[in-house]
Amino acid sequence: MVLAQLGGSISRALAQMSNATVIDEKVLNDCLNEISRALLQADVQFKMVRDMQANIKRIVNLEALAAGTNKRRIMQQAVFTELCNMLDPGKPSFTPKKGKPSVVMFVGLQGSGKTTTCTKYAYYHQRKGFKPALVCADTFRAGAFDQLKQNATKAKIPFYGSYMESDPVKIAVEGVERFKKENCDLIIVDTSGRHKQEAALFEEMRQVSEATKPDLVIFVMDSSIGQAAFDQAQAFKQSVSVGAVIITKMDGHAKGGGALSAVAATKSPVIFIGTGEHIDEFEVFDVKPFVSRLLGMGDWSGFMDKIHEVVPTDQQPELLQKLSEGSFTLRLMYEQFQNILKMGPIGQVFSMLPGFSAELMPKGHEKESQAKIKRYMTMMDSMTEAELDSTNPKLMTESRIIRIARGSGRPVRDVMDMLEEYKRLAKIWGKMKGLKIPKKGEMSALSRNMNVQHMSKVLPPQMLKQIGGMGGLQSLMKQMGSKEMSGMFGGMGGER
Numbered sequence: 001m002v003l004a005q006l007g008g009s010i011s012r013a014l015a016q017m018s019n020a021t022v023i024d025e026k027v028l029n030d031c032l033n034e035i036s037r038a039l040l041q042a043d044v045q046f047k048m049v050r051d052m053q054a055n056i057k058r059i060v061n062l063e064a065l066a067a068g069t070n071k072r073r074i075m076q077q078a079v080f081t082e083l084c085n086m087l088d089p090g091k092p093s094f095t096p097k098k099g100k101p102s103v104v105m106f107v108g109l110q111g112s113g114k115t116t117t118c119t120k121y122a123y124y125h126q127r128k129g130f131k132p133a134l135v136c137a138d139t140f141r142a143g144a145f146d147q148l149k150q151n152a153t154k155a156k157i158p159f160y161g162s163y164m165e166s167d168p169v170k171i172a173v174e175g176v177e178r179f180k181k182e183n184c185d186l187i188i189v190d191t192s193g194r195h196k197q198e199a200a201l202f203e204e205m206r207q208v209s210e211a212t213k214p215d216l217v218i219f220v221m222d223s224s225i226g227q228a229a230f231d232q233a234q235a236f237k238q239s240v241s242v243g244a245v246i247i248t249k250m251d252g253h254a255k256g257g258g259a260l261s262a263v264a265a266t267k268s269p270v271i272f273i274g275t276g277e278h279i280d281e282f283e284v285f286d287v288k289p290f291v292s293r294l295l296g297m298g299d300w301s302g303f304m305d306k307i308h309e310v311v312p313t314d315q316q317p318e319l320l321q322k323l324s325e326g327s328f329t330l331r332l333m334y335e336q337f338q339n340i341l342k343m344g345p346i347g348q349v350f351s352m353l354p355g356f357s358a359e360l361m362p363k364g365h366e367k368e369s370q371a372k373i374k375r376y377m378t379m380m381d382s383m384t385e386a387e388l389d390s391t392n393p394k395l396m397t398e399s400r401i402i403r404i405a406r407g408s409g410r411p412v413r414d415v416m417d418m419l420e421e422y423k424r425l426a427k428i429w430g431k432m433k434g435l436k437i438p439k440k441g442e443m444s445a446l447s448r449n450m451n452v453q454h455m456s457k458v459l460p461p462q463m464l465k466q467i468g469g470m471g472g473l474q475s476l477m478k479q480m481g482s483k484e485m486s487g488m489f490g491g492m493g494g495e496r
Protein backbone atom coordinates (compact mmCIF):
# COMPACT_ATOMS: atom_id res chain seq x y z
CA MET A 1 0.00 0.00 0.00
CA VAL A 2 1.21 3.44 -0.81
CA LEU A 3 0.80 4.65 2.77
CA ALA A 4 3.98 2.71 3.45
CA GLN A 5 5.71 5.00 0.96
CA LEU A 6 4.37 7.97 2.87
CA GLY A 7 5.86 6.53 6.05
CA GLY A 8 9.14 5.97 4.22
CA SER A 9 9.26 9.56 2.93
CA ILE A 10 8.54 10.99 6.37
CA SER A 11 11.15 8.79 8.02
CA ARG A 12 13.69 9.84 5.39
CA ALA A 13 12.94 13.52 5.96
CA LEU A 14 13.45 13.02 9.70
CA ALA A 15 16.66 11.06 9.15
CA GLN A 16 18.02 13.78 6.89
CA MET A 17 17.31 16.33 9.56
CA SER A 18 19.01 14.15 12.16
CA ASN A 19 22.13 14.03 10.01
CA ALA A 20 22.46 17.82 9.94
CA THR A 21 25.14 19.13 12.29
CA VAL A 22 23.19 22.17 13.35
CA ILE A 23 19.43 22.34 13.30
CA ASP A 24 18.39 25.82 12.34
CA GLU A 25 15.31 27.39 10.78
CA LYS A 26 16.34 26.25 7.31
CA VAL A 27 16.89 22.62 8.29
CA LEU A 28 13.54 22.60 10.06
CA ASN A 29 11.75 24.17 7.09
CA ASP A 30 13.35 21.73 4.64
CA CYS A 31 12.24 18.84 6.77
CA LEU A 32 8.70 20.17 7.12
CA ASN A 33 8.44 20.87 3.40
CA GLU A 34 9.57 17.35 2.66
CA ILE A 35 6.96 15.90 5.02
CA SER A 36 4.23 18.16 3.58
CA ARG A 37 5.11 17.11 0.05
CA ALA A 38 4.85 13.45 1.07
CA LEU A 39 1.44 14.03 2.67
CA LEU A 40 0.10 15.91 -0.35
CA GLN A 41 1.32 13.15 -2.63
CA ALA A 42 -0.59 10.71 -0.45
CA ASP A 43 -3.78 12.69 -1.14
CA VAL A 44 -4.08 14.34 2.24
CA GLN A 45 -6.11 17.51 1.90
CA PHE A 46 -4.06 20.67 1.34
CA LYS A 47 -5.58 22.57 4.26
CA MET A 48 -4.80 19.77 6.67
CA VAL A 49 -1.19 19.65 5.52
CA ARG A 50 -0.87 23.39 5.93
CA ASP A 51 -2.37 23.24 9.42
CA MET A 52 -0.06 20.43 10.39
CA GLN A 53 2.94 22.35 9.19
CA ALA A 54 1.86 25.40 11.20
CA ASN A 55 1.23 23.29 14.31
CA ILE A 56 4.64 21.66 14.15
CA LYS A 57 6.29 25.01 13.69
CA ARG A 58 4.50 26.28 16.74
CA ILE A 59 5.55 23.31 18.87
CA VAL A 60 9.09 23.30 17.54
CA ASN A 61 9.93 26.90 18.18
CA LEU A 62 13.67 26.69 17.74
CA GLU A 63 14.51 29.95 19.42
CA ALA A 64 12.29 29.35 22.40
CA LEU A 65 13.90 26.02 23.11
CA ALA A 66 16.30 26.13 25.99
CA ALA A 67 19.91 25.50 25.12
CA GLY A 68 20.84 21.85 25.21
CA THR A 69 17.32 20.59 24.57
CA ASN A 70 17.24 17.76 22.10
CA LYS A 71 15.63 19.51 19.16
CA ARG A 72 15.65 16.48 16.92
CA ARG A 73 13.73 14.43 19.40
CA ILE A 74 11.19 17.19 19.88
CA MET A 75 10.75 17.36 16.13
CA GLN A 76 10.20 13.62 15.82
CA GLN A 77 7.73 13.68 18.64
CA ALA A 78 5.90 16.63 17.08
CA VAL A 79 5.49 14.80 13.76
CA PHE A 80 4.24 11.70 15.53
CA THR A 81 1.79 13.70 17.65
CA GLU A 82 0.52 15.73 14.70
CA LEU A 83 -0.10 12.64 12.59
CA CYS A 84 -1.94 11.09 15.52
CA ASN A 85 -3.98 14.27 16.00
CA MET A 86 -4.94 14.26 12.34
CA LEU A 87 -6.34 10.78 12.72
CA ASP A 88 -7.88 11.27 16.12
CA PRO A 89 -10.99 13.47 16.26
CA GLY A 90 -10.73 13.46 20.04
CA LYS A 91 -13.92 11.60 20.80
CA PRO A 92 -14.33 7.84 20.69
CA SER A 93 -17.16 6.35 18.66
CA PHE A 94 -20.10 4.42 20.06
CA THR A 95 -19.16 0.80 20.74
CA PRO A 96 -21.84 -1.87 20.90
CA LYS A 97 -22.25 -3.81 24.14
CA LYS A 98 -22.99 -7.50 24.31
CA GLY A 99 -26.57 -8.29 25.39
CA LYS A 100 -27.79 -4.75 24.78
CA PRO A 101 -29.49 -4.26 21.39
CA SER A 102 -27.67 -1.77 19.17
CA VAL A 103 -28.50 -0.65 15.66
CA VAL A 104 -25.61 0.24 13.38
CA MET A 105 -26.30 1.72 9.98
CA PHE A 106 -23.78 1.62 7.12
CA VAL A 107 -23.60 4.37 4.52
CA GLY A 108 -21.17 5.02 1.70
CA LEU A 109 -20.63 5.56 -1.97
CA GLN A 110 -21.54 2.94 -4.51
CA GLY A 111 -18.89 0.26 -4.71
CA SER A 112 -17.03 1.49 -1.66
CA GLY A 113 -17.20 -2.01 -0.18
CA LYS A 114 -20.10 -1.25 2.14
CA THR A 115 -21.95 -4.56 1.80
CA THR A 116 -18.75 -6.57 2.20
CA THR A 117 -17.80 -4.46 5.21
CA CYS A 118 -21.21 -4.99 6.88
CA THR A 119 -20.56 -8.71 6.91
CA LYS A 120 -16.97 -8.30 8.07
CA TYR A 121 -18.19 -6.09 10.91
CA ALA A 122 -20.89 -8.61 11.85
CA TYR A 123 -18.44 -11.52 11.67
CA TYR A 124 -15.86 -9.68 13.78
CA HIS A 125 -18.42 -9.11 16.51
CA GLN A 126 -19.82 -12.61 16.22
CA ARG A 127 -16.36 -13.95 17.02
CA LYS A 128 -16.31 -11.71 20.07
CA GLY A 129 -19.52 -13.30 21.36
CA PHE A 130 -22.12 -10.91 19.95
CA LYS A 131 -25.34 -12.06 18.31
CA PRO A 132 -25.30 -9.96 15.12
CA ALA A 133 -27.88 -9.76 12.32
CA LEU A 134 -27.88 -8.11 8.91
CA VAL A 135 -30.66 -6.10 7.29
CA CYS A 136 -30.46 -5.27 3.59
CA ALA A 137 -32.11 -1.88 3.04
CA ASP A 138 -30.42 -1.49 -0.33
CA THR A 139 -33.32 -1.60 -2.76
CA PHE A 140 -31.43 0.47 -5.30
CA ARG A 141 -28.84 -1.96 -6.60
CA ALA A 142 -30.24 -5.16 -8.09
CA GLY A 143 -28.29 -8.00 -6.56
CA ALA A 144 -27.44 -6.22 -3.33
CA PHE A 145 -29.77 -8.45 -1.33
CA ASP A 146 -28.36 -11.58 -2.94
CA GLN A 147 -24.84 -10.45 -2.12
CA LEU A 148 -25.68 -9.78 1.51
CA LYS A 149 -27.60 -13.04 1.74
CA GLN A 150 -24.67 -15.00 0.35
CA ASN A 151 -22.15 -13.34 2.66
CA ALA A 152 -24.43 -13.73 5.68
CA THR A 153 -25.15 -17.39 4.96
CA LYS A 154 -21.45 -18.16 4.64
CA ALA A 155 -20.77 -16.52 7.99
CA LYS A 156 -23.90 -18.06 9.57
CA ILE A 157 -25.34 -14.66 10.43
CA PRO A 158 -29.14 -14.15 10.30
CA PHE A 159 -30.28 -11.69 7.64
CA TYR A 160 -33.39 -9.89 6.49
CA GLY A 161 -34.36 -8.40 3.14
CA SER A 162 -36.87 -8.60 0.34
CA TYR A 163 -36.92 -9.09 -3.43
CA MET A 164 -40.39 -7.54 -3.70
CA GLU A 165 -40.46 -4.58 -1.36
CA SER A 166 -39.05 -1.40 -2.87
CA ASP A 167 -39.30 0.86 0.17
CA PRO A 168 -35.97 0.70 2.03
CA VAL A 169 -37.41 2.41 5.09
CA LYS A 170 -40.07 -0.29 5.47
CA ILE A 171 -37.51 -3.09 5.10
CA ALA A 172 -35.13 -1.47 7.55
CA VAL A 173 -37.82 -0.98 10.20
CA GLU A 174 -39.19 -4.52 9.78
CA GLY A 175 -35.71 -6.03 9.93
CA VAL A 176 -34.68 -4.10 13.02
CA GLU A 177 -37.95 -5.01 14.80
CA ARG A 178 -37.66 -8.67 13.90
CA PHE A 179 -34.07 -8.97 15.16
CA LYS A 180 -34.80 -7.02 18.33
CA LYS A 181 -37.51 -9.60 19.08
CA GLU A 182 -35.00 -12.36 18.38
CA ASN A 183 -32.67 -10.82 20.97
CA CYS A 184 -29.92 -9.95 18.52
CA ASP A 185 -27.61 -7.45 20.16
CA LEU A 186 -26.02 -5.99 17.02
CA ILE A 187 -28.41 -5.17 14.19
CA ILE A 188 -26.57 -3.94 11.11
CA VAL A 189 -28.48 -2.05 8.44
CA ASP A 190 -26.90 -1.89 4.98
CA THR A 191 -28.18 1.00 2.85
CA SER A 192 -27.89 1.75 -0.86
CA GLY A 193 -24.63 3.15 -2.10
CA ARG A 194 -24.97 6.58 -3.59
CA HIS A 195 -23.21 9.47 -5.17
CA LYS A 196 -22.82 12.84 -3.58
CA GLN A 197 -24.93 14.45 -6.27
CA GLU A 198 -27.97 12.20 -5.83
CA ALA A 199 -30.15 14.29 -3.57
CA ALA A 200 -33.13 11.92 -3.60
CA LEU A 201 -31.03 8.99 -2.52
CA PHE A 202 -29.53 11.06 0.26
CA GLU A 203 -33.03 11.89 1.43
CA GLU A 204 -33.85 8.17 1.45
CA MET A 205 -30.79 7.48 3.58
CA ARG A 206 -31.88 10.19 6.01
CA GLN A 207 -35.32 8.60 6.26
CA VAL A 208 -33.88 5.16 6.98
CA SER A 209 -31.80 6.74 9.72
CA GLU A 210 -34.78 8.56 11.20
CA ALA A 211 -36.94 5.44 11.16
CA THR A 212 -34.38 3.03 12.64
CA LYS A 213 -32.70 5.47 15.03
CA PRO A 214 -29.26 3.89 14.78
CA ASP A 215 -26.89 4.06 17.73
CA LEU A 216 -24.09 4.49 15.24
CA VAL A 217 -23.84 5.45 11.57
CA ILE A 218 -20.68 4.16 9.93
CA PHE A 219 -19.35 5.84 6.79
CA VAL A 220 -17.53 3.34 4.57
CA MET A 221 -14.89 4.81 2.32
CA ASP A 222 -12.74 3.28 -0.38
CA SER A 223 -9.13 4.20 0.35
CA SER A 224 -8.47 4.93 -3.31
CA ILE A 225 -10.88 7.87 -3.41
CA GLY A 226 -8.02 10.36 -3.16
CA GLN A 227 -8.51 14.09 -2.81
CA ALA A 228 -12.30 13.76 -3.25
CA ALA A 229 -12.50 12.08 0.16
CA PHE A 230 -13.09 15.23 2.16
CA ASP A 231 -16.06 16.47 0.11
CA GLN A 232 -17.68 13.05 -0.12
CA ALA A 233 -17.36 12.38 3.59
CA GLN A 234 -18.69 15.82 4.39
CA ALA A 235 -21.73 15.30 2.15
CA PHE A 236 -22.65 12.17 4.10
CA LYS A 237 -22.04 13.85 7.43
CA GLN A 238 -24.42 16.65 6.46
CA SER A 239 -27.28 14.19 5.81
CA VAL A 240 -26.88 11.68 8.63
CA SER A 241 -24.94 11.83 11.86
CA VAL A 242 -21.89 9.80 10.89
CA GLY A 243 -20.16 8.59 14.06
CA ALA A 244 -17.36 6.41 12.71
CA VAL A 245 -15.44 5.67 9.53
CA ILE A 246 -14.23 2.40 8.02
CA ILE A 247 -11.64 2.59 5.25
CA THR A 248 -11.70 -0.28 2.78
CA LYS A 249 -9.23 -1.70 0.26
CA MET A 250 -6.18 -0.72 2.26
CA ASP A 251 -4.51 -3.76 0.67
CA GLY A 252 -4.57 -2.14 -2.77
CA HIS A 253 -2.49 0.59 -4.30
CA ALA A 254 -4.48 3.41 -2.81
CA LYS A 255 -2.55 6.30 -1.43
CA GLY A 256 -4.64 6.11 1.69
CA GLY A 257 -4.23 9.73 2.69
CA GLY A 258 -7.97 10.14 2.15
CA ALA A 259 -8.41 8.40 5.50
CA LEU A 260 -7.01 11.47 7.18
CA SER A 261 -9.39 13.69 5.23
CA ALA A 262 -12.43 11.56 6.07
CA VAL A 263 -11.65 11.86 9.76
CA ALA A 264 -11.41 15.62 9.42
CA ALA A 265 -14.62 15.91 7.40
CA THR A 266 -16.75 13.74 9.65
CA LYS A 267 -14.96 14.50 12.92
CA SER A 268 -15.30 10.78 13.56
CA PRO A 269 -12.63 8.19 14.18
CA VAL A 270 -11.62 5.44 11.80
CA ILE A 271 -12.58 2.27 13.67
CA PHE A 272 -11.62 -0.52 11.24
CA ILE A 273 -9.79 -0.95 7.97
CA GLY A 274 -10.54 -3.50 5.25
CA THR A 275 -7.43 -5.26 4.01
CA GLY A 276 -8.86 -7.70 1.44
CA GLU A 277 -11.97 -9.25 0.02
CA HIS A 278 -12.22 -12.05 2.55
CA ILE A 279 -14.39 -11.83 5.60
CA ASP A 280 -11.52 -11.88 8.07
CA GLU A 281 -9.42 -9.32 6.23
CA PHE A 282 -10.54 -6.66 8.59
CA GLU A 283 -8.47 -4.96 11.27
CA VAL A 284 -9.27 -2.82 14.25
CA PHE A 285 -7.86 0.62 13.62
CA ASP A 286 -5.88 2.26 16.38
CA VAL A 287 -4.27 5.58 15.73
CA LYS A 288 -0.97 5.26 17.60
CA PRO A 289 0.00 1.79 16.41
CA PHE A 290 -1.02 2.82 12.89
CA VAL A 291 1.20 5.88 12.93
CA SER A 292 3.98 3.80 14.52
CA ARG A 293 3.72 1.38 11.64
CA LEU A 294 3.49 4.21 9.16
CA LEU A 295 6.74 5.62 10.44
CA GLY A 296 8.34 2.18 10.34
CA MET A 297 8.39 1.70 14.08
CA GLY A 298 6.43 -1.56 14.06
CA ASP A 299 3.19 -2.25 15.85
CA TRP A 300 4.01 -4.06 19.02
CA SER A 301 0.61 -4.02 20.65
CA GLY A 302 -1.09 -5.09 17.42
CA PHE A 303 1.29 -8.00 17.31
CA MET A 304 0.50 -8.99 20.88
CA ASP A 305 -3.22 -8.75 20.18
CA LYS A 306 -2.83 -10.97 17.13
CA ILE A 307 -1.04 -13.57 19.21
CA HIS A 308 -3.97 -13.53 21.59
CA GLU A 309 -6.38 -13.83 18.69
CA VAL A 310 -4.56 -16.47 16.65
CA VAL A 311 -3.08 -18.73 19.29
CA PRO A 312 -5.58 -20.84 21.25
CA THR A 313 -5.91 -19.61 24.86
CA ASP A 314 -4.51 -22.76 26.43
CA GLN A 315 -1.35 -22.53 24.32
CA GLN A 316 -0.73 -18.84 24.89
CA PRO A 317 1.17 -18.92 28.21
CA GLU A 318 3.48 -21.66 26.93
CA LEU A 319 4.18 -19.88 23.65
CA LEU A 320 4.82 -16.55 25.35
CA GLN A 321 7.03 -18.24 27.94
CA LYS A 322 9.09 -19.94 25.24
CA LEU A 323 9.40 -16.75 23.25
CA SER A 324 10.58 -14.88 26.31
CA GLU A 325 13.20 -17.60 26.89
CA GLY A 326 14.35 -17.09 23.34
CA SER A 327 13.89 -20.75 22.47
CA PHE A 328 12.14 -20.78 19.15
CA THR A 329 12.20 -24.44 18.15
CA LEU A 330 11.01 -26.20 15.04
CA ARG A 331 8.21 -27.63 17.15
CA LEU A 332 7.12 -24.13 18.06
CA MET A 333 7.14 -23.23 14.41
CA TYR A 334 5.12 -26.37 13.64
CA GLU A 335 2.53 -25.50 16.29
CA GLN A 336 2.26 -21.95 14.97
CA PHE A 337 1.79 -23.27 11.45
CA GLN A 338 -1.07 -25.41 12.76
CA ASN A 339 -2.63 -22.29 14.25
CA ILE A 340 -2.11 -20.35 11.05
CA LEU A 341 -3.90 -22.96 9.00
CA LYS A 342 -6.73 -23.02 11.51
CA MET A 343 -7.11 -19.31 11.91
CA GLY A 344 -6.33 -17.76 8.56
CA PRO A 345 -3.75 -15.25 7.46
CA ILE A 346 -0.90 -14.82 9.85
CA GLY A 347 0.83 -12.55 7.39
CA GLN A 348 -0.94 -9.85 9.35
CA VAL A 349 0.72 -11.03 12.54
CA PHE A 350 4.20 -11.01 11.15
CA SER A 351 3.77 -7.71 9.40
CA MET A 352 3.25 -6.19 12.81
CA LEU A 353 6.63 -7.22 14.09
CA PRO A 354 8.98 -4.28 14.01
CA GLY A 355 11.18 -4.49 10.94
CA PHE A 356 9.52 -7.62 9.64
CA SER A 357 7.37 -7.81 6.54
CA ALA A 358 4.88 -10.46 5.56
CA GLU A 359 7.45 -12.44 3.60
CA LEU A 360 6.06 -15.77 4.61
CA MET A 361 2.55 -14.90 3.53
CA PRO A 362 2.57 -12.06 1.05
CA LYS A 363 -0.79 -10.48 0.32
CA GLY A 364 -2.55 -11.99 -2.64
CA HIS A 365 -0.57 -15.22 -2.34
CA GLU A 366 -2.32 -16.73 0.64
CA LYS A 367 -3.17 -19.97 -1.16
CA GLU A 368 0.43 -20.58 -2.24
CA SER A 369 1.63 -19.66 1.21
CA GLN A 370 -0.77 -22.08 2.83
CA ALA A 371 0.41 -24.84 0.51
CA LYS A 372 3.99 -24.00 1.42
CA ILE A 373 3.21 -24.16 5.10
CA LYS A 374 1.54 -27.54 4.65
CA ARG A 375 4.64 -28.74 2.81
CA TYR A 376 6.85 -27.54 5.63
CA MET A 377 4.68 -29.39 8.12
CA THR A 378 4.85 -32.64 6.14
CA MET A 379 8.63 -32.41 6.22
CA MET A 380 8.65 -31.67 9.91
CA ASP A 381 6.53 -34.79 10.41
CA SER A 382 9.59 -36.76 9.29
CA MET A 383 11.82 -35.23 11.94
CA THR A 384 12.76 -36.79 15.25
CA GLU A 385 11.48 -35.44 18.56
CA ALA A 386 14.98 -34.23 19.42
CA GLU A 387 15.21 -32.31 16.17
CA LEU A 388 11.87 -30.66 16.72
CA ASP A 389 12.77 -29.60 20.25
CA SER A 390 16.24 -28.34 19.53
CA THR A 391 17.25 -24.76 18.96
CA ASN A 392 20.56 -25.87 17.50
CA PRO A 393 20.49 -25.84 13.69
CA LYS A 394 23.76 -27.83 13.63
CA LEU A 395 21.73 -30.96 14.43
CA MET A 396 20.54 -30.83 10.85
CA THR A 397 23.41 -32.60 9.15
CA GLU A 398 23.44 -33.37 5.47
CA SER A 399 22.47 -36.99 6.07
CA ARG A 400 19.55 -35.95 8.26
CA ILE A 401 18.35 -33.53 5.61
CA ILE A 402 18.48 -36.23 2.96
CA ARG A 403 16.68 -38.62 5.31
CA ILE A 404 13.92 -36.06 6.04
CA ALA A 405 13.52 -35.36 2.32
CA ARG A 406 13.17 -39.04 1.57
CA GLY A 407 10.81 -39.61 4.51
CA SER A 408 8.47 -36.87 3.39
CA GLY A 409 8.78 -37.48 -0.34
CA ARG A 410 10.06 -33.96 -0.97
CA PRO A 411 13.24 -32.80 -2.72
CA VAL A 412 16.24 -31.90 -0.54
CA ARG A 413 15.89 -28.31 -1.78
CA ASP A 414 12.50 -28.07 -0.04
CA VAL A 415 13.93 -29.24 3.29
CA MET A 416 16.70 -26.67 2.99
CA ASP A 417 14.13 -24.03 2.19
CA MET A 418 12.09 -24.96 5.25
CA LEU A 419 15.17 -24.84 7.49
CA GLU A 420 16.05 -21.42 6.10
CA GLU A 421 12.57 -20.23 6.93
CA TYR A 422 13.00 -21.60 10.44
CA LYS A 423 16.32 -19.80 10.85
CA ARG A 424 14.78 -16.57 9.63
CA LEU A 425 11.86 -16.83 12.02
CA ALA A 426 14.05 -17.95 14.91
CA LYS A 427 16.25 -14.92 14.40
CA ILE A 428 13.33 -12.54 14.53
CA TRP A 429 11.49 -14.23 17.34
CA GLY A 430 14.74 -14.70 19.24
CA LYS A 431 14.86 -10.95 19.68
CA MET A 432 12.12 -11.29 22.22
CA LYS A 433 14.33 -13.20 24.58
CA GLY A 434 14.01 -11.90 28.11
CA LEU A 435 11.31 -9.45 27.20
CA LYS A 436 8.51 -9.64 29.69
CA ILE A 437 5.40 -10.35 27.70
CA PRO A 438 2.29 -8.83 29.21
CA LYS A 439 -1.12 -10.39 29.41
CA LYS A 440 -3.93 -8.97 27.34
CA GLY A 441 -5.05 -5.63 28.68
CA GLU A 442 -1.74 -5.06 30.39
CA MET A 443 0.07 -3.27 27.62
CA SER A 444 1.38 -0.56 29.88
CA ALA A 445 3.25 -3.23 31.79
CA LEU A 446 5.36 -3.68 28.69
CA SER A 447 6.70 -0.17 28.89
CA ARG A 448 7.57 -0.66 32.55
CA ASN A 449 9.45 -3.82 31.77
CA MET A 450 11.24 -2.74 28.66
CA ASN A 451 14.86 -1.91 28.86
CA VAL A 452 17.19 -0.18 26.46
CA GLN A 453 18.83 -3.41 25.32
CA HIS A 454 15.54 -5.00 24.31
CA MET A 455 14.34 -1.92 22.58
CA SER A 456 17.55 -1.51 20.62
CA LYS A 457 17.24 -5.08 19.39
CA VAL A 458 13.65 -4.71 18.38
CA LEU A 459 13.90 -1.34 16.66
CA PRO A 460 14.87 -1.22 12.99
CA PRO A 461 18.47 0.10 12.70
CA GLN A 462 17.48 3.23 10.78
CA MET A 463 14.97 4.08 13.48
CA LEU A 464 17.61 3.61 16.17
CA LYS A 465 19.93 5.90 14.26
CA GLN A 466 17.18 8.44 13.91
CA ILE A 467 16.64 8.73 17.62
CA GLY A 468 20.33 9.18 18.26
CA GLY A 469 21.62 5.64 18.81
CA MET A 470 21.80 3.98 22.21
CA GLY A 471 22.30 7.30 23.99
CA GLY A 472 19.26 8.85 22.40
CA LEU A 473 17.25 5.73 23.09
CA GLN A 474 18.30 5.73 26.73
CA SER A 475 17.10 9.26 27.33
CA LEU A 476 13.92 8.53 25.42
CA MET A 477 13.25 5.48 27.56
CA LYS A 478 13.63 7.54 30.71
CA GLN A 479 10.73 9.59 29.52
CA MET A 480 8.65 6.62 28.50
CA GLY A 481 6.73 6.91 31.73
CA SER A 482 5.10 10.10 30.54
CA LYS A 483 2.00 9.68 28.42
CA GLU A 484 3.36 11.77 25.63
CA MET A 485 6.48 9.76 25.22
CA SER A 486 4.72 6.44 25.30
CA GLY A 487 2.75 7.97 22.45
CA MET A 488 6.00 8.35 20.58
CA PHE A 489 6.23 4.60 20.56
CA GLY A 490 2.45 4.23 20.56
CA GLY A 491 2.22 0.66 19.42
CA MET A 492 5.04 -0.54 21.56
CA GLY A 493 4.35 0.80 24.98
CA GLY A 494 1.17 2.82 24.85
CA GLU A 495 -2.07 1.82 26.45
CA ARG A 496 -4.60 0.87 23.86
Ligand SMILES: Nc1nc2c(ncn2[C@@H]2O[C@H](COP(=O)(O)OP(=O)(O)OP(=O)(O)O)[C@@H](O)[C@H]2O)c(=O)[nH]1
Pocket residue numbers: 108109110111112113114115116117138141144147192193194248249250251252273274275276277
Ligand atom coordinates in the same frame (compact mmCIF):
# COMPACT_ATOMS: atom_id res chain seq x y z
N1 LIG B 1 -9.27 -5.70 -2.07
C1 LIG B 1 -10.33 -5.38 -1.35
N2 LIG B 1 -11.54 -5.43 -1.91
C2 LIG B 1 -12.62 -5.10 -1.17
C3 LIG B 1 -12.49 -4.68 0.19
N3 LIG B 1 -13.75 -4.41 0.64
C4 LIG B 1 -14.60 -4.66 -0.38
N4 LIG B 1 -13.93 -5.06 -1.49
C5 LIG B 1 -14.46 -5.38 -2.82
O1 LIG B 1 -15.02 -4.21 -3.38
C6 LIG B 1 -16.09 -4.55 -4.25
C7 LIG B 1 -17.33 -3.73 -3.92
O2 LIG B 1 -17.80 -4.12 -2.66
P1 LIG B 1 -19.33 -4.12 -2.25
O3 LIG B 1 -19.39 -4.58 -0.84
O4 LIG B 1 -20.17 -4.83 -3.24
O5 LIG B 1 -19.62 -2.58 -2.38
P2 LIG B 1 -20.90 -1.72 -1.93
O6 LIG B 1 -20.35 -0.45 -1.42
O7 LIG B 1 -21.80 -2.47 -1.05
O8 LIG B 1 -21.59 -1.45 -3.30
P3 LIG B 1 -23.07 -0.81 -3.51
O9 LIG B 1 -24.02 -1.80 -2.97
O10 LIG B 1 -23.14 -0.63 -4.98
O11 LIG B 1 -23.07 0.44 -2.78
C8 LIG B 1 -16.29 -6.04 -4.12
O12 LIG B 1 -15.68 -6.69 -5.18
C9 LIG B 1 -15.58 -6.37 -2.80
O13 LIG B 1 -15.10 -7.70 -2.77
C10 LIG B 1 -11.17 -4.61 0.76
O14 LIG B 1 -10.95 -4.24 1.93
N5 LIG B 1 -10.14 -4.97 -0.05
